[in-house]
Amino acid sequence: xxxxxxxxxxxxxxxxxxxxxxxxxxxxxxxxxxxxxxxxxxxxxxxxxxxxxxxxxxxxxxxxxxxxxxxxxxxxxxxxxxxxxxxxxxxxxxxxxxxxxxxxxxxxxxxxxxxxxxxxxxxxxxxxxxxxxxxxxxxxxxxxxxxxxxxxxxxxxxxxxxxxxxxxxxxxxxxxxxxxxxxxxxxxxxxxxxxxxxxxxxxxxxxxxxxxxxxxx
Numbered sequence: 261x262x263x264x265x266x267x268x269x270x271x272x273x274x275x276x277x278x279x280x281x282x283x284x285x286x287x288x289x290x291x292x293x294x295x296x297x298x299x300x301x302x303x304x305x306x307x308x309x310x311x312x313x314x315x316x317x318x319x320x321x322x323x324x325x326x327x328x329x330x331x332x333x334x335x336x337x338x339x340x341x342x343x344x345x346x347x348x349x350x351x352x353x354x355x356x357x358x359x360x361x362x363x364x365x366x367x368x369x370x371x372x373x374x375x376x377x378x379x380x381x382x383x384x385x386x387x388x389x390x391x392x393x394x395x396x397x398x399x400x401x402x403x404x405x406x407x408x409x410x411x412x413x414x415x416x417x418x419x420x421x422x423x424x425x426x427x428x429x430x431x432x433x434x435x436x437x438x439x440x441x442x443x444x445x446x447x448x449x450x451x452x453x454x455x456x457x458x459x460x461x462x463x464x465x466x467x468x469x470x471x472x473x474x475x476x477x
Contacts, residue, residue, distance in 0.1 A: 284330050349450070413428060
């Protein structure tokens with residue numbers, strides 16, 4: 261390809277230029293300048309006293325002057341090359357082809373996205389003040405869902421309120437249980453677990469927002 265051939269030539273040329281710059285900049289310009297000034301001063305003194313200046317001294321002066329000029333040119337080119345390369349890099353970045361837009365993946369539910377009883381009520385999945393019930397040790401235990409998502413139960417003639425269905429289930433059993441499967445509702449004429457209504461909520465949410473339902477936990 262033509263562009264590949266041009267790039268190979270450019271790379272080889274840059275390699276040569278950078279090599280020359282490094283080689284010339286290795287010359288100690290400070291020492292050369294000091295030596296040049298001393299020789300120039302000597303030549304001026306000889307001329308002042310009408311003494312012939314040796315050819316070797318003149319040649320050495322010219323040689324040092326040439327070295328100094330070469331080093332200065334190399335340093336000037338080094339700085340210009342840096343600016344040129346920086347500009348080229350910027351242009352190359354701007355010329356990069358646009359990346360294809362990836363389709364947004366459906367979000368997986370996180371803990372923050374997990375449904376609460378208030379969510380179920382707000383979306384009309386279950387009504388407020390509905391009765392929850394569960395069977396534990398052959399006893400049917402009932403609770404009423406309040407508007408804030410807490411459960412109210414009557415125990416030994418006294419009302420007790422628990423902040424959520426999990427806390428109420430633990431209070432009944434004395435250990436951790438899955439509250440979504442522990443509690444049941446039958447306000448629709450058939451007994452369903454709370455987990456069934458949670459699945460219904462996520463199914464509706466998935467259709468609207470493209471959110472995957474979480475694993476039961």
